[in-house]
Amino acid sequence: MKKVFLIVMVLITGFVLASCGGEDTGDKIVIDFWHMSPVGSPSFSGMKAIVNDFNESQDEYFVRGTGFSFWDYWDKINVAIASRTAPDIGLSTIDDVEARAQSGALYNISELIAADTSDAPLELDEFRQSQKDFATFEGDLYAMPFSATTRVLYYNLDMFTEEGLTEADVPTTWDELKTIAKQFDIVEGGQLSRLGFDPTYGNATYHGWLWQNNLDFFDENKLPTLNTQAHVDVLKWIMNFNNDFTRNQLTTFGEGNQLLGINPFASERVAMIVEVDGLYQIIKDAGATFNYGVAPIPIPEGGTRVNWGSGFSLEMYDNGKNETAERDGAFLFYKYLLSKDIQIRLAEVNGWIMSHISAMEDYVEGNAILEKLLAEVNYAVDKVYIPYAPSWHGNDWQPYYNEALSGTMTAEEALAAARANYLQKKQNYDAVNS
Numbered sequence: 001m002k003k004v005f006l007i008v009m010v011l012i013t014g015f016v017l018a019s020c021g022g023e024d025t026g027d028k029i030v031i032d033f034w035h036m037s038p039v040g041s042p043s044f045s046g047m048k049a050i051v052n053d054f055n056e057s058q059d060e061y062f063v064r065g066t067g068f069s070f071w072d073y074w075d076k077i078n079v080a081i082a083s084r085t086a087p088d089i090g091l092s093t094i095d096d097v098e099a100r101a102q103s104g105a106l107y108n109i110s111e112l113i114a115a116d117t118s119d120a121p122l123e124l125d126e127f128r129q130s131q132k133d134f135a136t137f138e139g140d141l142y143a144m145p146f147s148a149t150t151r152v153l154y155y156n157l158d159m160f161t162e163e164g165l166t167e168a169d170v171p172t173t174w175d176e177l178k179t180i181a182k183q184f185d186i187v188e189g190g191q192l193s194r195l196g197f198d199p200t201y202g203n204a205t206y207h208g209w210l211w212q213n214n215l216d217f218f219d220e221n222k223l224p225t226l227n228t229q230a231h232v233d234v235l236k237w238i239m240n241f242n243n244d245f246t247r248n249q250l251t252t253f254g255e256g257n258q259l260l261g262i263n264p265f266a267s268e269r270v271a272m273i274v275e276v277d278g279l280y281q282i283i284k285d286a287g288a289t290f291n292y293g294v295a296p297i298p299i300p301e302g303g304t305r306v307n308w309g310s311g312f313s314l315e316m317y318d319n320g321k322n323e324t325a326e327r328d329g330a331f332l333f334y335k336y337l338l339s340k341d342i343q344i345r346l347a348e349v350n351g352w353i354m355s356h357i358s359a360m361e362d363y364v365e366g367n368a369i370l371e372k373l374l375a376e377v378n379y380a381v382d383k384v385y386i387p388y389a390p391s392w393h394g395n396d397w398q399p400y401y402n403e404a405l406s407g408t409m410t411a412e413e414a415l416a417a418a419r420a421n422y423l424q425k426k427q428n429y430d431a432v433n434s
Contacts, residue, residue, distance in 0.1 A: 028062035031329045032087035034077060037350070038067035042285055046349030054336050061329035081105050086317035088330035089337075091146060094134045094313035095382040096390055101137035107316040110140035112331050122335055126356050134382050135313055143313035144338055145355035150277050150376040151203050151307040153298065157291040159184055159271045170295050177272075177298040178241060184271035185245075192245060192253040197272040199238045201254075201264060204274035204297075205308060206401060207383065207393055209234050212303040217393070217422075222386055224422035226415045235411040239404055247407055262286065276310075277373045281351025294372045296379070309380035311355065314338065353377060388429030389422055396421060 037047035044067060051065040066087070068076055073091075080086040081100065092100070100106050113122055122144070124132070131145035155170055163183050171177040181196030195201075199209060207217055213234055219225055242250060257264040265273040266283050268290055273279075274297055283292070297307055314337060316330050336342055343356035347363050353374060354360055360377075364370035386392050397418055404414035 023062070023064060025062040025064070028058070029060060029325050029329050031061055031063045031089065031326060031333055033063050033065045033333065034073070034087040034090040035065060035067050036070050036073050036091065038069050038072075041067065041069070043349045043351075046345070050337075050342060050345055050349065054333055058332075061332065063333050081317065084319040084321075086319055088326055089314065089316055089334055091312045092143070092315050094131060094143065094145060094309075094311050096385050097135045097143045097313055097315070098137050098385050099387070099390060100315070101142035104320070105317060106142040107318045107327060107331075108140050109135075109142055109144060109316065112316075112327075113141070116331075116335075120335060120339070122338060123340070123356075126340070126358055127338075128355065128357065128377075130381065131309070131311060131355060134385075143315045144334075145311055146314040146338075147312040147350075147352045148355045148360070148377045148380070149309055149311045150353065150373060150380040151208065151274055151297065152277070152294045152373060152376050153272055153296065154202075154265050154275050154279060154292055154294050155272045156265070156268060156270075157293055159268075167293060170293070171272075171298045172296070173298050174237070174300045174303075181241075181272060182244075187245075187249075190249075192249050193269075195242070195253060195264075195270045197241070197270065198250070199241050199274075200405060201270060202273040202275040202279075203308075205393065206235065206238065206397070208274075208297075208306075208308045209238060211306045211308070211381070212297070212299045214304055216384075217397075218384060218386060222384065223426075224419045226419040226422075231415055232411045235404060235415060239411060247405075265292075277353050278351055280369055280373065284351070292369075294369055294376075296376060305379050307376060307380050309377075309382045311380075311382065386422075387433075388426040392422065396425070 033051065035047055037043040047065065047067065051063050055062055077086065077090050077092065084105075086105065097106070113124070116122070127145050128148070131148065132141065135141050135143040135145060153170070157167065160166065160169065165180070165183070169180060171180050177197060184194060184196035185192070186194040210216055210231065213230060215225070215228075215230055215234065217224060217226060225231065253269075257267070257269060260267050260269075263273075263275070263279060263282055264270045265275065265279065266286055266288055268288075280294075296305055299305055314334065316327070316334060318327075337346070338356065340356055340359040343354040343359040344363050346352070347354045347360065353370075354363075360374055364374045383393055389396050400409070400414040400418040400421075403409035403417075404411055409417070
């Protein structure tokens with residue numbers, strides 16, 4: 001029995017040491033930093049090196065980096081913020097900074113900048129105003145832009161060549177997109193084996209297609225729209241894009257992509273797809289050898305060149321414990337992460353386009369794909385924050401979208417039901433917060 005107890009204690013001790021990284025912090029003030037580069041991920045060693053380099057330069061502070069997988073990260077950071085056990089520094093979504101600032105969960109970055117007398121201030125001009133606007137609450141910054149996500153059209157150039165097409169044939173309009181996409185479709189044994197394009201695949205979204213048509217989910221007063229014929233027409237365009245196939249064929253094909261566990265474009269099952277800049281790194285890490293390119297997302301006639309940004313913010317969390325020493329140390333590391341050289345290193349580590357403008361101009365130079373990805377950042381916008389429906393684009397909308405795509409609701413019915421849901425959410429919100 002004693003032997004079993006000893007083994008258990010050794011295992012527990014090993015687990016604790018692994019969780020803490022076995023770090024000797026001495027008498028330094030510890031700064032907790034949460035990120036998305038867990039042990040075992042391709043980006044772990046690079047992120048660890050960035051943190052270690054900072055620690056080696058410090059006599060007073062020690063940053064303890066903790067990495068979580070992408071989906072685990074969001075669960076953990078949201079719980080930590082709500083329970084006031086958040087790390088000193090972490091990442092979040094830039095479009096809803098306002099909610100965390102209003103709740104008192106974030107330090108006021110503008111105040112920290114104003115009080116900074118060091119010779120290495122934050123270079124605010126190196127970050128896009130459009131992103132800083134999303135990080136602003138009541139006139140002050142409560143976060144800083146960290147990444148600058150963009151969405152583009154990826155196209156398989158080898159497939160284009162097989163069909164007698166060149167890069168000059170890459171579609172720029174919705175009409176061209178459908179005409180060209182149909183040339184790539186392959187059906188074998190009654191099942192799709194290759195698809196030219198689908199407007200629901202990858203990171204294409206209904207609100208993204210709306211934006212291209214100068215439409216949105218909400219008006220300037222943050223009231224839901226969705227009740228115009230133009231909204232119906234966009235949804236019908238999505239629903240009917242591949243109407244030469246049955247819903248069962250499209251569903252089976254989509255499920256096949258999920259079973260493969262890899263992006264359908266990276267696995268060469270679709271000729272074109274709307275995806276984020278991060279697909280570049282996925283293709284690279286997969287060792288794929290096919291030739292491809294990226295281009296602006298095709299737009300409808302009279303439409304607008306725009307894509308959904310959905311970048312990350314870098315935030316300093318205030319847990320209400322008046323920890324001024326930790327706050328000051330965190331701000332020092334915060335500036336370090338946002339400096340030009342480190343932003344370049346972070347891009348190399350994560351495969352992300354970061355927010356520092358000149359850093360990314362240097363980073364992409366000479367790489368044709370990355371140069372085009374960076375160019376599209378200038379056309380990227382984020383979704384508006386709706387206090388009464390913060391998940392308006394996801395959990396609130398997706399059930400109705402799925403009903404329309406599956407054919408169990410018409411476009412008109414799905415949009416009307418979604419609009420009614422938003423209006424009910426607003427009524428509930430106003431009753432509590434009026």
